[in-house]
Amino acid sequence: MRCCDKLEPSEDKRFFYVPRALSLSKHRFLSLWVGMNTAATNSVNLPGPLPLDSGRELAGVEVAYETYGALNAARDNAVLVHHALTGDQHLASAHPVTGKPGWWERMVGPGKPIDTDRFFVICPNVIGSCMGSTGPASPADDGAPYGMRFPVITIRDMVRAQVALLDVLGIDRLHASVGGSMGGMQALSLAANWPGRTGRVLAIATTARHSAQNIAFHEVGRQAIMADPAWQGGNYYGSDSKPEKGLAVARMAAHITYLSEAGLTDKFGRELQDRDAKSFGFDADFQVESYLRHQGISFTDRFDANSYLYITRAMDYFDLADEAGGSLAQAFAGAEGTRFCLVSFDTDWLYTTSDMRAVVHALNAVAAPVSFVELSAPYGHDSFLLDVPELDRVVEGFL
Amino acid sequence: MRCCDKLEPSEDKRFFYVPRALSLSKHRFLSLWVGMNTAATNSVNLPGPLPLDSGRELAGVEVAYETYGALNAARDNAVLVHHALTGDQHLASAHPVTGKPGWWERMVGPGKPIDTDRFFVICPNVIGSCMGSTGPASPADDGAPYGMRFPVITIRDMVRAQVALLDVLGIDRLHASVGGSMGGMQALSLAANWPGRTGRVLAIATTARHSAQNIAFHEVGRQAIMADPAWQGGNYYGSDSKPEKGLAVARMAAHITYLSEAGLTDKFGRELQDRDAKSFGFDADFQVESYLRHQGISFTDRFDANSYLYITRAMDYFDLADEAGGSLAQAFAGAEGTRFCLVSFDTDWLYTTSDMRAVVHALNAVAAPVSFVELSAPYGHDSFLLDVPELDRVVEGFL
Incomplete structure (x- = not known):
């Protein structure tokens, strides 16, 4: 989400903006991406139907995404940034509707904590959303928009689509999976369900389960x-x-x-x-x-x-422990080869430090390497989007 | 407000319910009340127009109220209980629409903390509300309901109407003014603006000003x-x-x-x-x-x-310090003859212990006698309505 403009006194606009002329819908020519640096939205049409946690499947899934920086020859410098509830793929490029800077421009760019001189940064729009990936506004088989015929999806379904995107992009293993809020849920879900697919997980201001509140x-x-x-x-x-x-x-x-x-x-x-x-x-x-x-x-x-209905539902359904038979440690049973960094904010009353500690304890139980830091910031949950220099240092250090 | 039925496992229904046959609309015969014990809703038509904080005035104001217990001959055993946002005068009698027990039956009755064998308990419906006191659904001069033509009122306006009710009832000085949440705001407003009218103020889970949140x-x-x-x-x-x-x-x-x-x-x-x-x-x-x-x-x-619109607006406008030129201590400048008891709950995040401490400090500054207790209860703000035996003891002890 990008919801605190008035709380952010100044935006760092040093990051160059690449015009959208390079948009390559449904590209399959992966070699093209090695060495290329663009901030235009691209999209892929996933090769097969996407199985969903509900038991249904979704055919013809489109995943819209942006990339920043260049994929190296070893294809091992990719960082997947997962967006939050109302976020999108415009991580560090102007939003096409509002014209505002990307939602994490302060974090992503050359020389920034997620350094696009080092990393190939991918930010996909989650399925269920409305910025290019398949969602309720997309056409169903009959050509009319799904509307409420769209299947109820889960956080794991969102990640499943992202893993399929990585397959298309020829990226076997991410350098890191990074996200705040619902983005952090996706990062944790990736580590729990596809532990071989990422070397690092950086989950910020998030939780392993949605509380009653x-x-x-x-x-x-x-x-x-x-x-x-x-x-x-x-x-x-x-x-x-x-x-x-x-x-x-x-x-x-x-x-x-x-x-x-x-x-x-x-x-x-x-x-x-x-x-x-x-x-x-x-x-x-x-x-x-x-x-x-x-x-x-x-x-x-x-x-x-x-x-908004579908994505909030996916978040409410999120309960990593429940997916693993009730044990959060069990959820991370295969993730001992992944390095974790968890960050909470002391004023965040949506996803609290206590929520994050539960994740730390589960990771400790499976001997996964994990570092945890509670940062002090006055802004509450949205601190992950705002000017918190300590967060910059944590992100840069961990990656 | 009465909003936690499912959280309250059992209701104490020992308090007798007096049928509504005794309703005496617009009565003026005060002597009737000495020695009478009823739980029927009565109402008075205030003798003159009510001046409002907005500068407007409200004519033909009706105040609905219930009483419990008997006014003594000295007329000095009256306890005014102020209700919360969505509360009403049905303090300890069944609600006429829902049929549910009164919202504070656990606290008010013979032998209960607010003991109707000792006290003459008055609970008026606030103006602006919809249970008999003049509000937006009442007829304006043209006979049609006010709707949004009803003037915006304040907490002090509500209390002004209650003071006028006390005048009609011939009660110069209350034994105590008691309330939780918005009821506590009224109790504090009464003490600040009409300090001679009450000997005690018991304000629970409330604040002297509405915060931005x-x-x-x-x-x-x-x-x-x-x-x-x-x-x-x-x-x-x-x-x-x-x-x-x-x-x-x-x-x-x-x-x-x-x-x-x-x-x-x-x-x-x-x-x-x-x-x-x-x-x-x-x-x-x-x-x-x-x-x-x-x-x-x-x-x-x-x-x-x-x-709901008008009463929430009144609460949002509430800022006792602002009424007194910016100083909360100044607001209580004349209240040194009133005894105060303030109660907060550790899990109340709507009106916090910190909010209550600000009131305590202001009262200390004017040397008003004040006791303050933070109670531990799991229910949050609604604890003042629920089964918290410690609260019963505090209320009983203070009165």
């Missing part, structure tokens, strides 16, 4: 979307009205969980918005109201409501 | 209601459809803040609702989803969406 906040968002008459049971594609109001409310509710109470107080407190006194009305009197409304409304320009 | 959660709820087309700009009275979906979403979002993360985990965890495996659909797979949906839907039967 996590599920509750997502359920509020889903109900807000489904309560919007414009949702029309998910069949709003091509319609004049989309469930923008419901989606905005969902985003507002979720957004509060991305920020710390102290961060909100420091930034907004009870400051009024463009006025000297309370209006005694229902306008956005307080800055925090204005900020939240802006976050909600602007989100609807770039995100599909059905994708 | 508090405001943010309320704003989500308001936007959910206003996004519902059935809201119709607030003019839904008499219409076939009411903004029930929006109100339910608002309630769901707020409800999460009333419970602790640990409480949700202990009660629901990731347990599935009436099924052995995930459905891979959007039904309420998890118990916590089912619970939240129930809380949202059942709330709409008993609460008016416009009242």
